Amino acid sequence: MTVDIGGAAAALQAADDVLILTHRRPDGDTTGCAGALCRGLRQLGKTAYILPNAEVTKRYAPMITECYPPKDFSPQYIITTDIAEEKLFTDNAEEYKGRVDLVIDHHRSNIGYGRQNLIQTGAGGCAEVVYDVLAALGVRLTQDIAGCVYVGLSTDTGCFKFSNTTAHSHEVAAACLAAGIDGGEINRALFETKSRPRFEMERILFDTMEFLHSGRIALAVLRRADIDRTGADMDDLDSIASLTRQIEGVQVGLTLTENKDGTTKLSVRTTKEVDASAICRKFGGGGHLRAAGATLGAELTTAQAREAVIRAAEEVYEQSGI
Structure with a gap:
């Protein structure tokens, strides 16, 4: 059943003993949303926790780890x-x-797997949706809650540079700034400060990037050997896929990352003319129009995954009619 902001707020008003889930390889949006929602529900006097996520990195951990439940919850x-x-x-x-x-989400590919589903595909980040729900509940926007919302929104809009950024995105960001957060410091930590392993992985990415289809498609492969040698972790690889799209003339940026379990992670970033999610759907993935992802099985070697992804990207690019 689909609900709007008011319907979701009403459901939460009646709920208690709440557990909030975040996704695999958690990013700033899923952790920021969970952190803000959990704190907001607690402000209303409700019992609320976040399910532990073993993959959360040090960058996003503070927003959720203090909300982990006791064993008897x-x-x-x-x-x-x-x-x-x-x-x-x-x-x-x-x-x-x-x-x-x-379900609170903003992905177009979400078919609504919950009893009630609040899916707003026009939102720049899921954090926008959570902010609206909290506002409808009458939650006071404290610095802690605002910080979580801002991290979610800033990371999913690429520091408000991506095309999914809306006027409402800026309105929510303004409300967070008014609540007392240091937006400049948050964005510096998220987008400017680089660890040495991150710097090394960016160098490798640019050194090995391929240009295909008359330069319209860029492909980078992040090898497990390089990741392990540099000591890069998930924080270091966060948002690195966006670099492929920064080259002039590139309309489809493809990044393949070798996972420890033998699978290959595909990250796609595109310009407004090409549907990134259409490429990823060919491999059982999905996401947004301009940013999407999928995982290719361990039965494929990296070379085979590369060829399959190139074929899919070229097919979608041709269908775009550019």
């Missing part, structure tokens, strides 16, 4: 934030498949 109401589909659930969330009470 028995949730009665399950919420997901920024999770487009159940296959993105963490391993410890498997028991909640088919049991989600409220």
Whole structure:
């Protein structure tokens, strides 16, 4: 069942003993949304926790780790934030498949797997949606809550540079700034400060990037050997896929990352003329028009994955009619 902001707020007003789920390889939006929502519900006097996510990195951990539940907590109401589909659930969330009470999301590919579904595809980030729900609930925008919302919104809009940024995105950001957060410092930490492993991985990415289809498609492969040698972790690789699209003339940026389990992560970034999610859907993935992802199985070598991804990207590019 689809609900609007008011409907979601009404459902949350009646709920208690809440558990909030975040997705695999958590980014700033899923963790920021969960952190803001959990703190907002607690402000209303409700019992609310966030399911532990073993993959959360040091950059986003502070928003959710202090909200982890005690061992004896028995949730009665399950919420997901920024999770487009159940296959993105963490391993410890498997028991909640088919049991989600409220889905809060902004992905076009979300078919609505919850009992109630608040999916606003026009939002720049899921954090915008969570902000509106909290406002409808009458939650006071404290610095802690505003910080979580701002991180979610800033990361999903690329520091408000991506085409998914809306007027409402800026309105929500303004409200967070008015609540007392240091937006400049947050953005510096998220987008300017680089670890040495991140610097090394960017150098490798640019050194090995291929240009295909008359320079319209750029492809980078991040090898597991290089990731391990540089000591790069998930924080260091966060948003690195966007670099492929920064080259003049490139309309489709493809980044393949070799995972430890032998699978290959595909990240696609495109200009407004090409649908990134259409490329990823060919491999069972999805996402947004300009940013999407998928995982290719371990049965494919990196070379085979590369060829399959190039074919898919060229097919979608040709269909775009550019």
